[in-house]
Amino acid sequence: MQGHATKSMLAFAKEAVSGISKCSSLNSIRHASRVSRTSTKGASTLDPLKPLQPMSAIPILEDSERIFVPTAEDIRQGEDLFTASKTNEIGFVLSAPKPEFAPKHDMPEVAFVGRSNVGKSSLIKAIFKKAPGVVVKTSKTPGHTKTVNFFQVGRHLMLVDMPGYGFRQPRDFAESAEAYLATRKNLKNTVLLIDCNTGVKDVDLLAIEMLEQFSLPYMIVLTKIDRPSKHLLLRSVFDTKAVIWNHTSFCLPQPFLVSSLNLDGVAMLKAFIGITSGVITQSQMADSPNSSR
Ligand SMILES: Nc1nc2c(ncn2[C@@H]2O[C@H](COP(=O)(O)OP(=O)(O)OP(=O)(O)O)[C@@H](O)[C@H]2O)c(=O)[nH]1
Numbered sequence: 001m002q003g004h005a006t007k008s009m010l011a012f013a014k015e016a017v018s019g020i021s022k023c024s025s026l027n028s029i030r031h032a033s034r035v036s037r038t039s040t041k042g043a044s045t046l047d048p049l050k051p052l053q054p055m056s057a058i059p060i061l062e063d064s065e066r067i068f069v070p071t072a073e074d075i076r077q078g079e080d081l082f083t084a085s086k087t088n089e090i091g092f093v094l095s096a097p098k099p100e101f102a103p104k105h106d107m108p109e110v111a112f113v114g115r116s117n118v119g120k121s122s123l124i125k126a127i128f129k130k131a132p133g134v135v136v137k138t139s140k141t142p143g144h145t146k147t148v149n150f151f152q153v154g155r156h157l158m159l160v161d162m163p164g165y166g167f168r169q170p171r172d173f174a175e176s177a178e179a180y181l182a183t184r185k186n187l188k189n190t191v192l193l194i195d196c197n198t199g200v201k202d203v204d205l206l207a208i209e210m211l212e213q214f215s216l217p218y219m220i221v222l223t224k225i226d227r228p229s230k231h232l233l234l235r236s237v238f239d240t241k242a243v244i245w246n247h248t249s250f251c252l253p254q255p256f257l258v259s260s261l262n263l264d265g266v267a268m269l270k271a272f273i274g275i276t277s278g279v280i281t282q283s284q285m286a287d288s289p290n291s292s293r
């Protein structure tokens with residue numbers, strides 16, 4: 001990596017929302033220096049990578065890879081963003097079988113992609129835990145989500161639940177999901193989910209290749225981290241990092257870890273989505289010369 005660009009999270013978010021090329025946005029964040037903020041007590045424990053560090057002789061993330069260290073304020077704003085209220089209505093909008101049926105609006109969108117059964121719908125459901133009226137359908141049976149489903153978060157952004165690829169992938173996957181990823185102007189960030197218990201499979205490498213071809217900024221989120229032992233989880237993190245290092249140019253170097261079952265890591269992801277969508281303004285404080293952080 002030729003890491004010389006120094007750009008803040010705020011700059012990334014601004015670029016993302018102002019529609020500057022997705023490619024330059026993610027390259028900026030990928031090569032960004034560590035955001036120089038001290039995490040506030042309590043907030044950093046929300047990062048499931050942290051308890052794994054004592055088991056590793058080397059840093060799990062180099063400073064240059066640790067792009068996001070959430071503060072308590074980031075977490076608070078992330079929680080607010082995804083809490084339903086009269087002034088922040090959260091709900092299902094529509095299912096689009098093809099991109100031309102997608103809703104028309106000027107908000108940023110964040111898409112959740114991954115193998116069937118990896119936990120995409122469950123993660124969106126976990127993110128909407130404080131929006132109890134929202135129904136996100138999940139299932140033990142792979143191939144459950146068949147269309148591209150849009151969920152609106154106030155007037156701020158949309159989360160997009162995609163059909164899974166791989167086993168029992170919908171027949172029209174190319175015309176629906178792939179076409180959405182290839183063409184959707186509102187798409188600002190893509191969350192690629194990988195099951196930490198199985199690791200990156202060949203079919204995931206194909207998905208990575210596709211996202212790279214589209215020059216899409218994306219991040220990898222390891223799911224179902226409540227299942228493996230800490231040692232297996234740590235191995236999965238290092239394997240994922242190797243994939244990011246060897247196969248990607250547009251992927252965030254920092255993998256995120258989540259459990260939709262016990263909500264580990266979900267608050268951190270909410271804050272990150274808020275910031276990179278330009279909704280949360282934390283970095284204003286971090287960037288300000290008067291900032292005490
Ligand atoms: N233990 C555990 N199980 C999970 C987690 N997330 C999802 N699951 C389970 O995994 C199965 C699949 O979850 P979904 O969220 O429907 O998966 P999906 O990726 O949306 O699947 P498709 O729509 O078929 O592509 C369900 O049985 C979930 O309960 C998690 O974090 N921990």
Ligand SMILES: [Mg+2]
Nearest residue numbers: 120121144145
């Ligand atoms: Mg689903």
